[in-house]
Amino acid sequence: MESQKAALTLLVAPVVGVVAVFCLAPLAVLFCYSFFHVEFVEIAKQPSIGNYVKVAESETYRWLIAKAVGTGLSVAAIAGVIGYPVAFFIAKRVVLLKSVFLTALLIPLYTGDLVRIFAWRVVLGAEGVLNSFLLWTGVISEPIQALLFSTTATLIVLTYNYLPFMVLGLWLAFESLDDRLLEAAADLGAGRWATIRRVILPRTTPGLLAGGLMVFILVIGDYLTPQLIGGSSGVTVISAVNDLFGTAFDWPLGSAIAWSLLATMVALIIAAGLLFSRTRLGRSIISGG
Amino acid sequence: MERLLKGYVGLVYAFMYLPILVVAVFSFNASDMIAFPLSGFTLDWYAKALSDTRLLTGFGTSLLVAVPTAIAATALGAAAALALTRYRFKRKYLFLALLVVPFFIPRIILAVSHLIVMSEVGLERNLVTVIIAQTLIILPFTVMVIASVLIRLDSRVEEAAADLGATGWQIFRRVQLPLMRNGLIAASFIAFVLSSSEYVLTNFVSGRSQPLSILVASDFRFNLSPALDALAMLIVLFNVAIVVVSEAVRMRSK
Secondary structure, eight states: OHHHHHHHHHHHHHHHHHHIIIIIHHHHHHHHHTTOEEETTEEEOOOOSHHHHHHHHOHHHHHHHHHHHHHHHHHHHHHHHHHHHHHHHHHHTOOSSHHHHHHHHHGGGGGOHHHHHHHHHHHHSTTSHHHHHHHHHTSOSSOOGGGSSSHHHHHHHHHHHHHHHHHHHHHHHHHTSOHHHHHHHHHTTOOHHHHIIIIIHHHHHHHHHHHHHHHHHHHHHOOHHHHHHSGGGGOOHHHHHHHHHTTTOOHHHHHHHHHHHHHHHHHHHHHHHHHHHHSHHHHHHHTTO | OHHHHHHHHHHHHHHHHHHHHHHHHHHTBSSSSOOSSOOOBOOHHHHHHHHOHHHHHHHHHHHHHHHHHHHHHHHHHHHHHHHHHHOOOTTHHHHHHHHHHHHHSOHHHHHHHHHHHHHHHTOOOOHHHHHHHHHHHHHHHHHHHHHHHHHHSOTHHHHHHHHTTOOHHHIIIIIIHHHTHHHHHHHHHHHHHHHHHOOHHHHHHOOSSOOHHHHHHHHHHHOOOHHHHHHHHHHHHHHHHHHHHHHHHHHHOO
């Protein structure tokens, strides 16, 4: 038993060490910096909450954080709606080629952020493929300018980027959904909609939440897509942090914005978890129903 | 209803592959313009992309980052996957949460906090810092791949080895390591691909030596040309080939 424990320590310690030293510690340092301020070109290390007051008072930063949350929620919702039938199909209709379907879904992810965004720019641009195709076929007579560099374009590409994560979360939930429950519902005379609403939806809600959480967090953290696809609408709270660490050189304020964003995200996730655990569905899942 | 579902799923997969397909088509199109109508077949863009020495140097730099990252992420991932699948311990969920935290921290925020620490310690930005940062965010993927192989393996083999008097190290060296070999190969391939295509962290913490992804980024901000289509296609084919091989290796471990 002792050697078991030693082996476990040997396995766990390096991983915990790496994450602690290279992720948690830098985030803690970032937190410390958020209380400093800039004097001329030096960073003055007298702690104050001035930066947080600035963030709270600034309409721009408040709006940017709200916008990030809004975009995260929207894309999570869109991906949920699009991905739900796909996850159902892979889990319940595909028998032999299941892993092929899943891998095929993930392969676009492995092409890298840049190539994906580049491809979408080619598709969406004013002189791009979609416009020239529509012009060529005579569907439109003027190129649609709004396709690229708009909020819509950003939403499309963000959904494209993170849909696989939503499908993965949902797929796991569908896999653990017992087929006999569906048969029982049918035997008891439930119609298709009643089965979906009363059996399938409640049983897959945890997957929907898990997938939604992943999409939400990843969308908020996405820097490149709004920058390269959104045009002038591409200013995000993340790009503001980036600017403050680059050209604007106000590391303390950037740190404070970064931590405000992290805190907002964590608070929202905890609030959502608490709300869910208070619903009847949440209680039944927690108590192992 | 069933046919409707099938058609819908087909549409979603088409959506996932549409941009890549478009890039593929225009990488063979004999025109400077990336627009319809198509004007003929050419391989010139590939020749152009492949003869660009700047890009080749960038590719070399990418390898300098991706190989060590793949090794580090696979080694740590194997340790974490073994701990998660072969041991019972309190706070397993905490350990799991710790593993995925770096992946979910916005990349820019992780990058700027590394920047602060480096300036505090007085370190120059260099490729080592890129390797460390990338290893952190790729770790969840390698853990997932290796754990998926370990879960399918019968842990009674290890129990039998222990009953026959093998020490912990012997079990690891003679039983677990050979059994999870395919998982390790698959994980390192996936890590390699994720590392070579990562941009944000790389851009922030890499100093003067610029990997391929950075060069591609600056190119397509300023000049969208079909040569870039060809380059993107080469990257996609390279990555997809590696992923497909690694998936095949992972599936075979039964």
